[in-house]
Amino acid sequence: MSTKTNKKYDIVIAGGGVIGAACAYFLSKEKDLKIALVDLKKPGNASRASAGGLWAIGESVGLGCGVIFFNRMTMQQADATGEDLPPMRPHVLPDYFFEFALKSNAMYPALWQELKDKHGVDFKFEKTGLKYVMYDEYDKMYADSIVDHIPGLIDQVSWLSAEELAEDEPYINKKSIGALEFKCDHQVNPYRLNEAYLEAARQNGVELFLETEVLSIEKRGNKVIGVETDAGFIACDTLINAAGSWAAQLSKMATGIELPVYPVKGQIILSERLPKILKGCVSTTDCYIAQKDNGEVLIGSTTEEKGFDTTNTLPELKELVNGAVKCIPMLNDLNIKRCWAGLRPGTPDEFPILGEMEGVEGYINACGHFRTGILTSAITGKLINDLYRGLPLDMDITPFKYSRFLKPKEDTSEDSKMIEDALV
Amino acid sequence: MTHTSPVVIVGAGTAGISAAVELAQAGIHSIVLDEAPKIGGAVFRGPYREAIELPHLDSKLRKKISNIRQQYHEHQAFIELRLNTRVLGPAGKSSLLVRHKEEVSELSYEELIIATGCHERSVPFDGWQMPGVMLLGGVQLQLKSGLVKPGQKMAVVGTGPLLPLVACQLFKAGVEVLGVYEAGKFSDFAKESRALLNRPVLALEGMGMLSYLKANAIPMHYGQGIVSVSGEGNLKKAHFAKYTDDWYPIEGTGTSLELDCLAVGYGFVSRNQLSQLFQLEHDVCPISGLKPKIDTWQKSSQENIYIAGDSVGILGGEGAMVEGRIAALSIAQTRQKVTSEQANSKADDYFTLLQKVKSFRAGFDRIGRRREGLLSLLKPNTIVCRCENVTRSDIDDVIEQGVKDITSLKMRTRAGMGDCQGKTCNSYCQDRLGHELKNPDVGHIKPRFPLDPIPFSALSDGVQL
Numbered sequence: 001m002s003t004k005t006n007k008k009y010d011i012v013i014a015g016g017g018v019i020g021a022a023c024a025y026f027l028s029k030e031k032d033l034k035i036a037l038v039d040l041k042k043p044g045n046a047s048r049a050s051a052g053g054l055w056a057i058g059e060s061v062g063l064g065c066g067v068i069f070f071n072r073m074t075m076q077q078a079d080a081t082g083e084d085l086p087p088m089r090p091h092v093l094p095d096y097f098f099e100f101a102l103k104s105n106a107m108y109p110a111l112w113q114e115l116k117d118k119h120g121v122d123f124k125f126e127k128t129g130l131k132y133v134m135y136d137e138y139d140k141m142y143a144d145s146i147v148d149h150i151p152g153l154i155d156q157v158s159w160l161s162a163e164e165l166a167e168d169e170p171y172i173n174k175k176s177i178g179a180l181e182f183k184c185d186h187q188v189n190p191y192r193l194n195e196a197y198l199e200a201a202r203q204n205g206v207e208l209f210l211e212t213e214v215l216s217i218e219k220r221g222n223k224v225i226g227v228e229t230d231a232g233f234i235a236c237d238t239l240i241n242a243a244g245s246w247a248a249q250l251s252k253m254a255t256g257i258e259l260p261v262y263p264v265k266g267q268i269i270l271s272e273r274l275p276k277i278l279k280g281c282v283s284t285t286d287c288y289i290a291q292k293d294n295g296e297v298l299i300g301s302t303t304e305e306k307g308f309d310t311t312n313t314l315p316e317l318k319e320l321v322n323g324a325v326k327c328i329p330m331l332n333d334l335n336i337k338r339c340w341a342g343l344r345p346g347t348p349d350e351f352p353i354l355g356e357m358e359g360v361e362g363y364i365n366a367c368g369h370f371r372t373g374i375l376t377s378a379i380t381g382k383l384i385n386d387l388y389r390g391l392p393l394d395m396d397i398t399p400f401k402y403s404r405f406l407k408p409k410e411d412t413s414e415d416s417k418m419i420e421d422a423l424v
Numbered sequence: 425m426t427h428t429s430p431v432v433i434v435g436a437g438t439a440g441i442s443a444a445v446e447l448a449q450a451g452i453h454s455i456v457l458d459e460a461p462k463i464g465g466a467v468f469r470g471p472y473r474e475a476i477e478l479p480h481l482d483s484k485l486r487k488k489i490s491n492i493r494q495q496y497h498e499h500q501a502f503i504e505l506r507l508n509t510r511v512l513g514p515a516g517k518s519s520l521l522v523r524h525k526e527e528v529s530e531l532s533y534e535e536l537i538i539a540t541g542c543h544e545r546s547v548p549f550d551g552w553q554m555p556g557v558m559l560l561g562g563v564q565l566q567l568k569s570g571l572v573k574p575g576q577k578m579a580v581v582g583t584g585p586l587l588p589l590v591a592c593q594l595f596k597a598g599v600e601v602l603g604v605y606e607a608g609k610f611s612d613f614a615k616e617s618r619a620l621l622n623r624p625v626l627a628l629e630g631m632g633m634l635s636y637l638k639a640n641a642i643p644m645h646y647g648q649g650i651v652s653v654s655g656e657g658n659l660k661k662a663h664f665a666k667y668t669d670d671w672y673p674i675e676g677t678g679t680s681l682e683l684d685c686l687a688v689g690y691g692f693v694s695r696n697q698l699s700q701l702f703q704l705e706h707d708v709c710p711i712s713g714l715k716p717k718i719d720t721w722q723k724s725s726q727e728n729i730y731i732a733g734d735s736v737g738i739l740g741g742e743g744a745m746v747e748g749r750i751a752a753l754s755i756a757q758t759r760q761k762v763t764s765e766q767a768n769s770k771a772d773d774y775f776t777l778l779q780k781v782k783s784f785r786a787g788f789d790r791i792g793r794r795r796e797g798l799l800s801l802l803k804p805n806t807i808v809c810r811c812e813n814v815t816r817s818d819i820d821d822v823i824e825q826g827v828k829d830i831t832s833l834k835m836r837t838r839a840g841m842g843d844c845q846g847k848t849c850n851s852y853c854q855d856r857l858g859h860e861l862k863n864p865d866v867g868h869i870k871p872r873f874p875l876d877p878i879p880f881s882a883l884s885d886g887v888q889l
Contacts, residue, residue, distance in 0.1 A: 041867065211866075338872040
């Protein structure tokens with residue numbers, strides 16, 4: 001293997017998960033830039049352990065991947081204060097996250113067509129809707145509260161009575177009292193989306209350095225000038241940090257600052273291949289359930305801070321299984337084919353970190369997407385492209401910049417205030 | 425630390441039972457798990473009922489089958505057998521998740537011996553999925569488990585010492601054996617004769633089998649192999665040719681045989697899914713992809729986990745027996761049931777024998793090293809992964825797209841995503857990608873928990889609400 005690559009690149013993207021791949025695709029659409037993408041498969045790659053839900057509203061109100069996260073947070077809070085467990089309240093994220101998620105979500109139908117037509121890759125976009133299935137009055141209160149929080153999106157939600165739900169989804173527990181459906185929340189096949197971006201980017205001329213490890217970042221003064229890898233030195237003008245759960249180590253090398261990005265483990269369960277048993281995606285307060293394009297039913301997901309550990313553990317799997325069997329009783333007679341775990345790139349406020357860092361030239365963050373990387377990959381790719389080219393941005397990314405963590409103390413208490421809100 | 429709990433052994437084949445027997449001799453209890461309904465593993469499983477006679481198996485093999493059962497019976501007081509039991513994977517620290525019928529439970533251990541053996545390498549070629557095409561081990565299993573004749577007119581093709589053995593067994597079972605096709609050249613065998621003489625008795629047995637074949641007019645073809653098979657629904661014809669040094673079929677040298685069953689054997693692959701799930705350290709291995717790292721006492725990178733038998737490198741029954749006993753001796757020593765002098769003096773003989781077995785085996789490994797020509801036996805529409813119906817041309821496409829590792833190949837084609845977790849297709853995918861990239865290190869399909877599908881009910885508290 002050569003120790004020096006001859007070309008100099010405008011951009012090196014570190015990380016070939018769904019975010020890095022999306023950036024590569026959007027930046028390469030004009031085919032005017034020299035771009036390299038460097039990726040090393042490490043255990044726990046979150047894009048491969050995702051459900052592929054495009055649950056723009058669902059995730060923003062704490063359903064889907066968020067349910068277990070917020071269940072646990074509520075319980076921890078109750079433990080800490082010594083109070084009885086309060087009734088669950090939805091954890092609704094701020095408006096700027098809604099905007100981010102909804103804008104991204106709206107891009108998928110056209111993106112799907114574009115990637116199929118221009119590049120011959122199909123990430124299996126499916127219009128499914130997301131149903132929040134309710135079992136009792138507490139679930140109904142929870143749903144009511146969600147609807148109260150999103151007055152602007154009222155045309156995107158609909159209530160299903162028990163009968164309507166039973167008719168629409170005959171395999172869901174007949175004792176459910178109904179569902180709240182988010183009509184614009186759909187699904188894709190997550191690893192196909194990742195591979196589709198990569199293949200389209202490659203067709204657009206992006207050079208893929210796969211199975212290649214970033215060893216260090218070369219700088220001149222405060223400017224990034226290249227990336228040392230085990231496949232040689234790659235010179236570049238700009239480095240994009242899309243390293244997922246490993247973004248902190250990369251930012252440390254590039255900027256001297258360790259981003260507050262850390263792995264949040266999620267275990268998921270996959271059933272054997274089944275005939276169509278679900279029309280739409282489903283979330284309860286126990287888990288989410290999505291039947292994928294090939295018939296397998298995917299159940300997720302735990303939220304655990306266990307460092308880079310990716311083992312499967314029985315108590316957590318049992319919790320997911322119980323949640324799934326409660327929702328779809330027939331699963332009890334079917335088989336689990338696989339379980340695995342991914343590492344979401346978590347941040348303290350659960351929002352991504354996008355854009356430049358003050359004091360460093362030639363460096364852009366595209367990381368920390370926590371539990372919504374698949375959903376928000378499209379808008380992230382577009383924003384990073386527009387930002388790089390100095391084009392007007394589709395939305396203000398100030399709330400997603402690293403500098404938000406540098407604000408004075410009183411402002412950072414917003415986090416705990418949010419939790420408080422969630423507990424009222 | 426006082427050790428009272430039984431040693432847990434995964435696999436009741438030669439390695440597992442030998443370990444259990446050696447442990448019993450040191451006064452140590454063990455629990456032996458196996459997915460099969462009988463002990464003996466793939467090599468020495470024997471008939472399902474004792475009453476079944478096996479006249480087509482030679483007396484030595486029959487003796488070995490009864491020998492392993494005999495040993496078990498003599499030490500039964502120390503060995504708890506749990507048959508029809510599958511190991512699904514690790515469950516937290518120092519515990520296994522096991523399934524017996526519909527029941528899933530945890531089994532904790534202080535020391536674990538992994539003796540999971542091997543499975544057959546599947547080499548896809550045009551027509552390989554046709555009914556009537558069988559893997560060599562499957563054929564042998566039928567012969568050993570009773571008197572099932574796999575076919576009436578058969579040929580045996582592939583490489584390795586099992587080829588003439590199975591041909592002899594088939595002939596004795598009354599099958600018309602039309603020929604044996606060994607991909608290795610006769611001159612390769614001659615070159616390796618020194619290595620093969622490490623086990624002179626085995627070498628002589630091999631010679632004996634070859635003269636038996638000759639005496640019964642069963643032709644042994646060296647340097648030849650499979651090209652394709654054909655038939656309508658069922659196997660009718662198999663097509664063979666001379667192979668080049670790289671095992672590409674040479675045009676114009678083809679021959680065809682009319683038959684109803686073909687035994688194909690291109691060697692074995694270690695079953696190391698469990699050692700991988702334990703995240704033990706592994707080395708890259710040209711035969712099985714990965715090979716768990718072990719020390720001279722069969723101890724893995726984890727203090728209390730040992731690996732013995734074909735699951736740590738294909739050596740066959742004799743090697744498995746010795747490795748099982750070495751692992752057991754090491755545990756006996758840790759548990760202070762034998763002194764290190766006792767362990768060492770006993771193990772010395774085992775180490776010597778193991779070395780000879782390894783040298784013998786290395787000869788066959790060199791002759792039977794898979795060559796790139798085998799990759800040329802597929803048509804564009806030949807299925808590679810039968811769980812997910814992935815064809816060669818699907819693989820061609822993603823290689824064209826610049827895929828550089830087996831995980832991306834899997835993600836893009838779904839090869840290896842089926843129920844069998846890539847046991848069938850992984851070998852081809854790995855070889856193919858390695859060949860195209862001129863780099864054998866293309867990563868590995870990671871086994872996932874559970875190693876076998878399990879019912880939701882095994883993990884649920886039943887339907888609630």
